[in-house]
Amino acid sequence: MPAVKKHRIVDSITRESIISNLANSTRLDERGLLDYRNLEIETNILKDKTNGSAKVRLGESEVWAGIKVETATPFPDTPAEGVMTCNAEMLPISSQYIEPGPPNEDTIELSRVSDRGIRESGMIDVKELCIKEGKQVYSVYIDVAIINEDGNLFDAVSYAATTALLMADMNKFTIEDDEVKMLDEKQPLPIKSVPVSTTFAKIGDKIIIDPNADEQEIATARLTLVTDENGKYVSAQKGKPGGFTFDELKEISVISKEKGDEIRVKIREAVKNGS
Amino acid sequence: MSKNKIERISGRAPDELRNVSIKAGVIKNADGSALIEFGKNKIMAAVFGPKEVHPKHMMVSDRAIIKCRYHMMPFSTDTRKRPNISRREIEISKVIREAVQPAIIMEDYPRTAIEIYIEILQSDGGSRCAAINAASTALADAGINMRDLVTACAAGKVDGQVVLDVDDTEDKTGEADMPIALLPNTGLITLFQLDGNLSKEEFDKALELAKIGCDKLYKLQRDALSEKYFDGKNGNKEE
Numbered sequence: 001m002p003a004v005k006k007h008r009i010v011d012s013i014t015r016e017s018i019i020s021n022l023a024n025s026t027r028l029d030e031r032g033l034l035d036y037r038n039l040e041i042e043t044n045i046l047k048d049k050t051n052g053s054a055k056v057r058l059g060e061s062e063v064w065a066g067i068k069v070e071t072a073t074p075f076p077d078t079p080a081e082g083v084m085t086c087n088a089e090m091l092p093i094s095s096q097y098i099e100p101g102p103p104n105e106d107t108i109e110l111s112r113v114s115d116r117g118i119r120e121s122g123m124i125d126v127k128e129l130c131i132k133e134g135k136q137v138y139s140v141y142i143d144v145a146i147i148n149e150d151g152n153l154f155d156a157v158s159y160a161a162t163t164a165l166l167m168a169d170m171n172k173f174t175i176e177d178d179e180v181k182m183l184d185e186k187q188p189l190p191i192k193s194v195p196v197s198t199t200f201a202k203i204g205d206k207i208i209i210d211p212n213a214d215e216q217e218i219a220t221a222r223l224t225l226v227t228d229e230n231g232k233y234v235s236a237q238k239g240k241p242g243g244f245t246f247d248e249l250k251e252i253s254v255i256s257k258e259k260g261d262e263i264r265v266k267i268r269e270a271v272k273n274g275s
Numbered sequence: 276m277s278k279n280k281i282e283r284i285s286g287r288a289p290d291e292l293r294n295v296s297i298k299a300g301v302i303k304n305a306d307g308s309a310l311i312e313f314g315k316n317k318i319m320a321a322v323f324g325p326k327e328v329h330p331k332h333m334m335v336s337d338r339a340i341i342k343c344r345y346h347m348m349p350f351s352t353d354t355r356k357r358p359n360i361s362r363r364e365i366e367i368s369k370v371i372r373e374a375v376q377p378a379i380i381m382e383d384y385p386r387t388a389i390e391i392y393i394e395i396l397q398s399d400g401g402s403r404c405a406a407i408n409a410a411s412t413a414l415a416d417a418g419i420n421m422r423d424l425v426t427a428c429a430a431g432k433v434d435g436q437v438v439l440d441v442d443d444t445e446d447k448t449g450e451a452d453m454p455i456a457l458l459p460n461t462g463l464i465t466l467f468q469l470d471g472n473l474s475k476e477e478f479d480k481a482l483e484l485a486k487i488g489c490d491k492l493y494k495l496q497r498d499a500l501s502e503k504y505f506d507g508k509n510g511n512k513e514e
Binding site for chain 2: 105106108109111112116119120121122221223225228231232233234235236237238239240241242243244245246249250253254257
């Protein structure tokens with residue numbers, strides 16, 4: 001339950017210039033308040049060992065996602081459903097502020113929010129992951145490595161995980177004499193929807209999208225909102241010790257949908273080019 | 276809100292809270308404390324401080340630091356919860372701390388720590404909201420300078436209907452759960468989470484409903500405090 005931790009230091013010149021620029025509705029990297037940084041998505045970067053993989057660069061933030069599909073016994077309360085977990089790891093190579101060791105609460109939050117976005121959107125049809133009810137199911141592990149940290153990891157991790165899942169495949173199986181036999185032949189994962197995460201930050205009374213590391217550090221509040229293809233809100237998380245007003249939340253919810261649709265097109269494009 | 280749309284499992288109206296009772300000052304050794312019973316939830320919150328900071332390097336020279344631990348007892352759930360602190364508990368501790376921190380005037384207590392301990396003794400759905408209500412009552416009971424109380428309540432969607440205060444049974448079959456925490460006098464939302472599936476209309480409606488719930492809880496929190504400090508005479512303003 002740390003209340004103070006080793007965190008990024010934003011010098012007062014940077015802080016002041018971020019704030020004075022925001023007053024004129026501009027940002028230090030010349031973006032508008034509601035512009036994303038350059039988003040690059042690359043697929044199949046780890047072909048040999050993973051079932052699916054993707055690399056995302058959002059500005060200077062870089063994350064790599066890898067999918068492993070294995071088989072496992074199902075949970076007793078969902079005997080006919082497969083299992084999925086999404087986990088993000090802050091690597092010590094990603095920033096001078098990250099140290100090796102067990103995940104801290106920020107990393108746990110990052111993992112859990114990314115997991116929730118994919119889970120709640122029903123992206124993976126877990127019923128289709130059942131091999132033999134109560135005995136054996138597919139288990140999809142999504143692991144995301146943070147390679148370089150420059151803010152808004154919530155979105156970067158989400159895009160990498162989603163793209164990697166869209167690229168992923170798993171072995172087919174047959175059942176002979178009540179015995180499950182895995183085949184070498186592959187099939188794509190049962191995908192139902194593509195969730196897209198959008199993250200906002202509040203500095204003073206200005207709302208910006210896709211905060212970089214400095215902006216994120218001086219922001220008083222942060223909000224991640226995940227929408228699916230049908231324009232439904234599937235997951236949200238507010239972070240940092242500040243708040244939003246009701247009107248701000250309603251405004252953010254509208255922008256989130258628009259930006260989400262734009263990014264979904266980019267993810268679909270990357271998947272199309274990669275497969 | 277129309278009252279007789281689809282009957283809820285609990286028989287509640289769509290905008291009806293579970294039974295809630297809050298009692299301030301239940302733990303003698305704590306500087307401030309509160310017990311909340313929120314449906315089947317039974318949650319104790321205790322506040323210690325402002326006190327010396329340990330470890331020392333965490334001290335901040337111009338303000339207090341807030342520590343918060345949300346902890347579930349192994350007997351609080353249907354199947355025994357393993358006593359190890361889970362990732363879920365770590366995340367909830369963090370979001371609760373971030374939800375109450377804006378209400379605390381931390382600059383009034385430089386070089387100190389304010390500790391909030393939340394113990395879930397029996398859990399039902401919505402324990403994080405109940406915990407925030409208890410924690411903020413306990414903070415006020417401890418006499419910590421605050422800008423406002425923090426009040427929390429969830430709204431959600433069950434059987435296609437947007438409802439207030441989703442309980443455990445509804446959460447399992449329901450389509451969405453959206454807990455929020457609010458500083459009622461500043462209108463600032465300091466906790467906002469969502470999982471499930473909400474359209475834009477449902478999203479806005481759930482927000483409004485959660486606000487109604489928060490307003491009701493704000494009154495209960497104040498009642499609990501005036502019960503302890505003014506023999507239930509509703510504060511000293513009117514006297």
